[in-house]
Amino acid sequence: SVGPCNASQQREDLSELCPRIRDTTVSSKAQSDPDKQKKPVYIYSPELIQRCDAMPKIINRASKVHTLIQAYGLLNSMQVVPPRSATTEEMLGFHAEDYIQFLSLLGRQTDEEKLEEESEQYGLTYDCPINRHVYTYAALTSGASLRAAECLMEGRSQVAVNWCGGWHHAKRDMASGFCYINDIVLAILKLREKYDRVLYVDLDVHHGDGVEEAFCASTRVMTISVHKYSPGFFPGSGGLDSIGVGKGRGYTVNIPLLEGARDEEFVPLVCRVLHKAREVFSPQALVCQCGADGLSGDPMDSFSLTPTAYSRCLQFMLQWRLPTLVLGGGGYNSPNTARCWTRLTAILCGHKLSSEVPDHKFFMSYGPDFELNISPGNRKNMNSKEALRRIHNTIIENLDKLKSSSSQQQEKTQS
């Protein structure tokens, strides 16, 4: 029967799901790789933080993330690189001209009321509030992700991170879900100038619909999104049967989960899918969106994840030693989002962190225990073992078809 099952029963059963994926820590030999010795690139400038801080749905979040990373002394282990603004031409690589023009008009326009009706058609409504600064903010956060991608392409490092990016809902001619410009699509298009096959992984609790839509017909970009999929939950897309269109069929992967998902089932399932995806797609570059709104205690109140889930999945991908772009996204409990992304930043730097939050400007936000870790809580877990097994088997079968079809594809071209 499908229904909530207790965590302990799940735990021993799920171990059979991924016999191979026992140890997900980055092996010491990975550190010997010369590229590994280069410090991760960390995109930062005071202006980038200040503009993100001002955004209504994530007030002061960017400062909390950056200041905690700084308080743990991680900045010295990274190459701090300032962002640039995305050019109009770069934006038009994905977005529609009329949409970009309208957004940039907002920057110049003073009385926003006049644009009311036109804003509607571009999705600039309640979820995506407009103000004079939106265009500059969106251009800068997108330019930050583009700058990170460029650092990977010029071999400046093997890993680059932009915690102010990850805006996965933005469509070519519409803002959506608080996303205005899709920095992820722009960064993937940039990476594709050098890498033939790019793998996109979306860990946010919401389906990465904007990125999936952009590449759903492509065999050069595989998108994998794990998210809550349940009636009425935004954006509503991302079902198990959504696998891509035309020649891109099979290159879109969705892992739809119900409320209450926990680390012990999230990690094996995601890592098993990643393992198979790498086997059949053999990507040359990787983009990972780490939206932290799946954490226990987030106002989204959906999953019961802790930063361990994000850490294990990221560590699993880092073992591949591919040029890797790490991005932010959702995350509406700012201290918890800072806890999670600081943990991930430490992994990129190969550093261990004390579980005691160090004293710093926002120290009081981490009370009452001032702990770096987050407990999973005990909300009901609606994901049954059977449902997880079915999701896993369906996805593995879909990916295996890709392997056989792509080899047929090769035979055809060779013959």
Ligand SMILES: O=C(CCc1ccccc1NC(=O)c1cccc(C(F)(F)F)c1)NO
């Ligand atoms: O996080 C998102 C977007 C979430 C979203 C989609 C569509 C409409 C609104 C939102 N955002 C919120 O609902 C939201 C954003 C910030 C804070 C809150 C809160 F009220 F839950 F705290 C809620 N994508 O990864």
Ligand SMILES: [Zn+2]
């Ligand atoms: Zn989200």
